[in-house]
Amino acid sequence: MEKTSTDAFPFTMNSSEKQETVCIFGTGDFGRSLALKMLQCGYSIVFGSRNPQKSSLLPNGAEVLSYSEAAWKSDIIIIAVHREHYGFLTELTEALKGKTLVDISNNLKINQYPESNAEYLAQLVPGAHVVKAFNTISAWALQSGALDANRQVFVCGNDSKAKQRVMDIVRTLGLTPMDQGSLMAAKEIENYPLQLFPTWKFPFYLSAFLCVFFFFYCVIRDVIYPYVNGGKDSTFRMAISIPNRVFPIAALTLLALVYLPGVIAAILQLYRGTKYRRFPDWLDHWMLCRKQLGLVALGFASLHVLYTLVIPIRYYVRWTMKNRTITQATAKREDPFSTSTAWLSDSYVALGILGFFLFVLLGITSLPSVSNTVNWREFRFVQSKLGYLTLILCTAHTMVYGGKRFLSPSSLIWYLPSAYVIALIIPCIVLVIKFILVLPCIDKTLTRIRQGWERNAKPTLNGERYLKQSSVHLDSEL
Ligand SMILES: Cc1cc2nc3c(=O)[nH]c(=O)nc-3n(C[C@H](O)[C@H](O)[C@H](O)COP(=O)(O)OP(=O)(O)OC[C@H]3O[C@@H](n4cnc5c(N)ncnc54)[C@H](O)[C@@H]3O)c2cc1C
Numbered sequence: 001m002e003k004t005s006t007d008a009f010p011f012t013m014n015s016s017e018k019q020e021t022v023c024i025f026g027t028g029d030f031g032r033s034l035a036l037k038m039l040q041c042g043y044s045i046v047f048g049s050r051n052p053q054k055s056s057l058l059p060n061g062a063e064v065l066s067y068s069e070a071a072w073k074s075d076i077i078i079i080a081v082h083r084e085h086y087g088f089l090t091e092l093t094e095a096l097k098g099k100t101l102v103d104i105s106n107n108l109k110i111n112q113y114p115e116s117n118a119e120y121l122a123q124l125v126p127g128a129h130v131v132k133a134f135n136t137i138s139a140w141a142l143q144s145g146a147l148d149a150n151r152q153v154f155v156c157g158n159d160s161k162a163k164q165r166v167m168d169i170v171r172t173l174g175l176t177p178m179d180q181g182s183l184m185a186a187k188e189i190e191n192y193p194l195q196l197f198p199t200w201k202f203p204f205y206l207s208a209f210l211c212v213f214f215f216f217y218c219v220i221r222d223v224i225y226p227y228v229n230g231g232k233d234s235t236f237r238m239a240i241s242i243p244n245r246v247f248p249i250a251a252l253t254l255l256a257l258v259y260l261p262g263v264i265a266a267i268l269q270l271y272r273g274t275k276y277r278r279f280p281d282w283l284d285h286w287m288l289c290r291k292q293l294g295l296v297a298l299g300f301a302s303l304h305v306l307y308t309l310v311i312p313i314r315y316y317v318r319w320t321m322k323n324r325t326i327t328q329a330t331a332k333r334e335d336p337f338s339t340s341t342a343w344l345s346d347s348y349v350a351l352g353i354l355g356f357f358l359f360v361l362l363g364i365t366s367l368p369s370v371s372n373t374v375n376w377r378e379f380r381f382v383q384s385k386l387g388y389l390t391l392i393l394c395t396a397h398t399m400v401y402g403g404k405r406f407l408s409p410s411s412l413i414w415y416l417p418s419a420y421v422i423a424l425i426i427p428c429i430v431l432v433i434k435f436i437l438v439l440p441c442i443d444k445t446l447t448r449i450r451q452g453w454e455r456n457a458k459p460t461l462n463g464e465r466y467l468k469q470s471s472v473h474l475d476s477e478l
Pocket residue numbers: 255258259260261262263290291292293294295297298359362363365366367380383384385387450451468471474477
């Protein structure tokens with residue numbers, strides 16, 4: 001078949017160049033999508049198929065042969081077949097000798113097989129050079145061109161020439177190859193698409209725990225206590241009142257937990273007198289999911305704002321207001337205006353609004369399209385300085401909300417303080433330590449340590465000088 005189709009014109013390759021022929025085994029979803037993309041980028045495609053006659057829906061311009069015929073047509077063969085069906089390849093050992101086999105397969109579960117699919121393929125066809133690639137790209141994304149989200153193609157293989165050729169193809173397709181080393185890396189690469197939001201796991205479980213804990217805490221104080229003490233049914237509070245305590249408390253706690261690892265890291269560096277020792281794993285991982293923690297916190301803060309907006313239209317609130325007015329009228333008693341209460345009430349709402357504004361600003365700067373337009377220092381300024389300001393404002397909002405009741409023994413119910421008092425513990429700890437850390441004498445030492453100065457500057461015995469991993473990670477994340 002000649003390559004004459006209109007939807008397959010070359011634009012990346014010089015038309016005078018001889019077109020490279022690539023063979024694709026398997027005419028399934030992925031094989032077809034990849035073929036279409038490669039034809040558009042100027043490659044000649046030969047499909048290998050069990051039923052070359054019956055194959056349908058193939059892109060115009062591609063040739064379809066039997067597996068054994070197709071194998072002789074090209075040096076590069078992309079195996080777009082599920083691992084379970086690799087068996088037929090053993091019969092083609094002769095034709096595949098010295099050729100580059102590209103394994104693109106995925107499994108259904110992490111660690112489904114003892115060895116990676118690519119290593120299994122290498123065992124089946126010992127004479128071929130196996131390269132792992134493309135498994136993190138979906139057939140749908142290849143076809144629809146919606147590749148903005150993920151242009152990275154992880155590539156690994158033992159033969160560097162074969163690997164280079166595959167990386168060239170990846171580049172020609174407008175994707176970015178990421179060399180992951182030898183075929184030993186295949187197992188990890190095969191696990192990538194099977195992972196479910198790995199950096200979101202910790203924030204997710206933590207916020208679920210916080211919500212459940214504070215929900216039951218508030219139920220005890222706001223529902224069970226009034227029932228036990230006066231037979232009052234306050235269960236309706238579980239719909240809005242209690243969520244509007246739980247969500248802002250979760251937001252404040254998570255926001256504080258975004259900034260806690262930074263101060264722990266600073267204390268560790270001061271204590272050790274060097275920045276060249278690796279942080280413990282838990283701290284490293286905590287540092288790496290701060291962005292996710294922050295975004296989850298922003299989500300909860302937004303919920304709090306929405307719940308707060310509906311307060312005036314709530315039946316319970318309107319009833320309470322009306323009833324108070326009637327009670328005062330019948331008792332001919334006036335409620336004197338308290339300027340200090342007015343100040344407290346306006347202040348805490350104003351602090352909340354400002355805090356939320358900065359919170360949203362942090363969220364906006366974390367969008368890649370925005371963070372790409374600011375430099376590293378500007379990003380740090382927003383995330384670190386304005387981030388602390390957000391934490392200060394939100395903490396102040398909560399403290400002033402507590403106002404005169406804050407820490408008063410009368411607000412204890414069954415010895416339990418109000419939920420927001422508990423929620424203030426972590427933010428206050430973070431802010432106090434941060435305040436100590438920015439005192440000039442301590443800040444000076446910390447800055448010197450972070451510039452490479454070491455308190456005991458003699459060579460370490462085992463020569464281990466780890467880079468501060470988390471900051472490296474943070475840099476590469478941007
Ligand atoms: C809504 C929201 C969105 C967020 N989005 C993002 C995001 O997109 N990306 C992201 O990374 N975080 C994000 N975060 C998390 C958080 O804002 C940042 O991680 C922030 O940089 C943490 O600031 P920090 O001062 O605690 O820590 P760090 O900036 O890690 O450092 C603490 C201090 O140490 C200094 N320091 C740290 N490392 C070094 C070093 N190697 N050399 C010299 N000095 C050093 C810093 O200058 C700083 O003063 C987000 C948070 C929220 C609430």
